[in-house]
Amino acid sequence: MAVLVTGGAGYIGSHMVLDLLEAGEEVVVVDNLSTGFRRAVPQEAAFVEGDVGDGALIARLMADYGVDAVIHFAGSIVVPDSVADPLGYYLNNTVNSRTLIAEAVRARVPHFIFSSTAAVYGIAREMPVGEDAPLQPISPYGTSKLMTEWMLRDTAIAHPLSYVALRYFNVAGADPKGRTGQSTPRATHLIKVACEAALGKRPGLEIYGRDYDTSDGTCIRDYIHVSDLIRAHGDALRHLRAGGDSAVLNCGYGHGASVLEVLDAVERAAGCTLDKRDAPRRPGDAPELIAGADRIREVLGWTPIHDDLDGIVSSALAWERKL
Ligand SMILES: NC(=O)c1ccc[n+]([C@@H]2O[C@H](COP(=O)([O-])OP(=O)(O)OC[C@H]3O[C@@H](n4cnc5c(N)ncnc54)[C@H](O)[C@@H]3O)[C@@H](O)[C@H]2O)c1
Ligand SMILES: O=c1ccn([C@@H]2O[C@H](COP(=O)(O)OP(=O)(O)O[C@H]3O[C@H](CO)[C@H](O)[C@H](O)[C@H]3O)[C@@H](O)[C@H]2O)c(=O)[nH]1
Numbered sequence: 001m002a003v004l005v006t007g008g009a010g011y012i013g014s015h016m017v018l019d020l021l022e023a024g025e026e027v028v029v030v031d032n033l034s035t036g037f038r039r040a041v042p043q044e045a046a047f048v049e050g051d052v053g054d055g056a057l058i059a060r061l062m063a064d065y066g067v068d069a070v071i072h073f074a075g076s077i078v079v080p081d082s083v084a085d086p087l088g089y090y091l092n093n094t095v096n097s098r099t100l101i102a103e104a105v106r107a108r109v110p111h112f113i114f115s116s117t118a119a120v121y122g123i124a125r126e127m128p129v130g131e132d133a134p135l136q137p138i139s140p141y142g143t144s145k146l147m148t149e150w151m152l153r154d155t156a157i158a159h160p161l162s163y164v165a166l167r168y169f170n171v172a173g174a175d176p177k178g179r180t181g182q183s184t185p186r187a188t189h190l191i192k193v194a195c196e197a198a199l200g201k202r203p204g205l206e207i208y209g210r211d212y213d214t215s216d217g218t219c220i221r222d223y224i225h226v227s228d229l230i231r232a233h234g235d236a237l238r239h240l241r242a243g244g245d246s247a248v249l250n251c252g253y254g255h256g257a258s259v260l261e262v263l264d265a266v267e268r269a270a271g272c273t274l275d276k277r278d279a280p281r282r283p284g285d286a287p288e289l290i291a292g293a294d295r296i297r298e299v300l301g302w303t304p305i306h307d308d309l310d311g312i313v314s315s316a317l318a319w320e321r322k323l
Helices: 011-022 055-065 079-084 086-106 140-158 190-198 226-241 259-270 294-300 309-322
Strands: 002-006 026-031 046-049 067-072 111-117 162-168 170-172 205-208 223-225 247-251 276-279
Touching: 002 011, 002 055, 011 026, 011 226, 026 055, 046 055, 055 067, 055 086, 067 086, 067 226, 079 086, 079 140, 086 111, 086 140, 111 140, 111 226, 140 162, 162 226, 170 190, 170 226, 170 309, 190 205, 190 259, 190 309, 205 259, 223 226, 223 309, 226 247, 226 294, 247 294, 259 309
Parallel strands: 002 026, 002 067, 026 046, 067 111, 111 162, 162 247, 170 223, 205 276
Antiparallel strands: none
């Protein structure tokens, strides 16, 4: 019995691989290294360089390793890129996911865990946003993920496949033991960018909009430590293996921090003053995005242990120093 981790050489997937190995699981990673790194995957995991859209390869891996669960991280993740290249995003996130799901059905793999996103909500009207809120993605990225959620929903009705789709809010931080972290070049995520600026890897950073209707005028996000997110996947895997029902669950803490609060935390952790410039609003940014976080606690019994912005930022900074 093995777990197939797609995108296991990427930021979040590499944390998952470490966690699964620690739990004594057999792990096989498939990753095309488009944004991931071979060195991010420990030797104890089987690694195959390849594409999730390659059905023959996926079929072979499922048979050879006796895969009983797929954890599907592989995908393209930059929202503005998805606006510029919608068909590329629908191909990599939706069409390739369809291939993976079809091979899982064919091989009778019983369990599937999918990396979805808060971007499926678009500009939510109520905050915190619960799983039953209207689904109105405003980017091809969000739509490409929502379509995969729907494929899983319909497939699980027609075939013996149970799944958990986890809608991540803002994932940040790094492995507390310093074994992996976010290595993506040209990253756009606030905490990553601010850590790079704090260490002189870039001159400074821009604050995209100070005129939002929020406490300090900057956008608010629900930043979740990558280790808590990974524990949610472990909980989801146990839930499915124990015969639990398919579920779609938000992954966040249920409270947020503003851009300025995040930058304060980075300055505290780094002991420096960042070079910050005010810039216009970034198109597509919602003023506030906070997870309604009750359902995941009820369904999976998930309890976060790293719900602390200073801790998230310190771990991200420690990894950035190591890079
Ligand atoms: N980082 C976040 O804040 C965030 C938020 C919401 C959802 N997600 C989702 O989490 C997942 C992982 O994101 P991440 O931040 O680790 O990104 P990442 O870019 O670091 O990881 C993605 C990995 O998938 C691989 N990959 C991409 N397309 C592939 C394909 N067709 N075949 C095989 N491998 C492929 C890449 O090489 C990379 O290793 C993504 O599906 C993303 O949409 C991330
Ligand atoms: O240099 C920067 C980078 C970001 N921000 C601001 O910081 C906040 C957070 O931005 P991120 O780019 O870190 O994250 P997003 O909220 O835009 O997006 C994240 O959450 C989304 C869910 O809506 C998707 O899942 C997406 O993949 C994931 O990156 C936003 O208000 C953004 O405008 C800045 O001010 N300056």
